Amino acid sequence: MKKPANKSKFVATHIKKETPDVVTIFLSSSGQKLTYKAGQYMAVHLDKNKDSHGKFYSISSSPSEKELALTVKKIGQFSSALHKLKIGDVVYLSGPYGWFYPETKTEHVVFLAAGIGITPFFSILKDYVEHNIKQKMDIYYSNKTFQDITFHDEINKLAKVGLCQIHYHLTRDRLRYKLINDYERISISDIKKGLGHLKEKNFYICGSISFVSDLRKQLLSAKVSEDRIFTESFF
Amino acid sequence: MKKSKQPKEKKQRSKILAPLGDVGDWLYSNIVKKHFLSPQNFLVDDKKYKADGIGMVGSPACGDMMIVWIKVDKKSQRIKECKWRTFGCASAIASTSIMSVMVTEKGGMELSKAIHLKPEQIVDRLGGLPDRKFHCSVLGQDALRNAVEDYLVNEKTSK
Numbered sequence: 001m002k003k004p005a006n007k008s009k010f011v012a013t014h015i016k017k018e019t020p021d022v023v024t025i026f027l028s029s030s031g032q033k034l035t036y037k038a039g040q041y042m043a044v045h046l047d048k049n050k051d052s053h054g055k056f057y058s059i060s061s062s063p064s065e066k067e068l069a070l071t072v073k074k075i076g077q078f079s080s081a082l083h084k085l086k087i088g089d090v091v092y093l094s095g096p097y098g099w100f101y102p103e104t105k106t107e108h109v110v111f112l113a114a115g116i117g118i119t120p121f122f123s124i125l126k127d128y129v130e131h132n133i134k135q136k137m138d139i140y141y142s143n144k145t146f147q148d149i150t151f152h153d154e155i156n157k158l159a160k161v162g163l164c165q166i167h168y169h170l171t172r173d174r175l176r177y178k179l180i181n182d183y184e185r186i187s188i189s190d191i192k193k194g195l196g197h198l199k200e201k202n203f204y205i206c207g208s209i210s211f212v213s214d215l216r217k218q219l220l221s222a223k224v225s226e227d228r229i230f231t232e233s234f235f
Numbered sequence: 236m237k238k239s240k241q242p243k244e245k246k247q248r249s250k251i252l253a254p255l256g257d258v259g260d261w262l263y264s265n266i267v268k269k270h271f272l273s274p275q276n277f278l279v280d281d282k283k284y285k286a287d288g289i290g291m292v293g294s295p296a297c298g299d300m301m302i303v304w305i306k307v308d309k310k311s312q313r314i315k316e317c318k319w320r321t322f323g324c325a326s327a328i329a330s331t332s333i334m335s336v337m338v339t340e341k342g343g344m345e346l347s348k349a350i351h352l353k354p355e356q357i358v359d360r361l362g363g364l365p366d367r368k369f370h371c372s373v374l375g376q377d378a379l380r381n382a383v384e385d386y387l388v389n390e391k392t393s394k
Contacts, residue, residue, distance in 0.1 A: 210366070212355065229353070
């Protein structure tokens with residue numbers, strides 16, 4: 001039986017502000033380099049000795065990057081504490097956990113992300129570009145406003161290299177921008193319109209519990225098989 | 236007929252609980268209550284239980300620990316028994332209880348399907364869970380996935 005992972009010490013080496021309420025924390029460990037798969041997440045603990053699960057955060061770096069990156073949205077007490085981290089501060093991580101990544105490289109994959117739910121897809125996209133994996137990929141990415149789009153420029157660059165199609169949605173922005181495809185929530189009719197049909201595609205949904213639940217139900221109603229739907233809800 | 240007035244206390248409680256739950260002013264569905272009060276496939280003592288795969292998540296020290304034991308029909312690669320134990324809350328108990336039913340009913344779930352069982356499927360079968368309790372459905376599903384992976388590793392090494 002695989003035992004739950006131990007906590008390892010990591011030091012913040014660089015902190016990058018992505019949007020008004022999202023930061024990426026780059027972390028390095030003096031021990032062995034962490035092995036993980038793009039799409040997995042870590043448990044973060046602020047105290048080594050406290051016996052708590054910590055909080056879970058998807059990894060936003062790719063496995064070949066030197067440092068581990070976690071991209072955190074300020075939502076509650078714990079994420080606010082992470083936002084206050086300074087270079088040199090210590091956190092304790094356990095993991096990696098999760099199986100939220102394409103298991104085969106042959107299927108057409110459709111990633112559906114809301115807000116900070118983009119993090120596992122960002123890691124996967126970078127990993128694919130680094131390894132020259134030419135899997136057919138579409139990303140539907142929904143945010144409230146243009147300034148909330150995390151990794152906007154990086155994703156656009158990666159998309160060009162990785163030959164993936166990005167479909168941006170903004171739900172609460174009155175201004176109009178280049179490259180934004182829609183000003184409503186992601187719906188199945190949008191996806192159908194964009195992809196032609198929903199057959200023979202694997203759908204990966206990541207975001208809030210309601211976003212994931214709504215889109216899964218819409219996909220099931222559109223006769224997409226449960227076996228082709230993969231989910232990661234942020235809570 | 237006179238319309239009965241809602242007691243003040245109940246009104247206040249509804250106000251507090253309504254935004255938290257998905258199933259009206261009572262936080263949990265009747266299915267959750269049923270599985271919490273009469274958990275299915277709960278294993279009290281595992282000393283003599285010979286499982287084909289074991290999965291564990293969380294830690295006993297912090298309470299939210301979950302262990303899942305599975306027995307697999309080797310010919311059909313379906314789960315024939317799924318036992319579990321947790322020190323988690325009512326939602327964790329109900330989620331894992333219903334999950335153990337889901338993977339063993341109708342001749343048992345194929346391993347290839349069990350490995351991809353989603354928390355949302357568990358929540359659907361429970362008739363909903365409040366968002367703040369969603370993680371409880373993830374605990375059981377994670378432990379099940381670990382148990383299946385454990386079985387697959389054991390199978391490989393025994394060949």
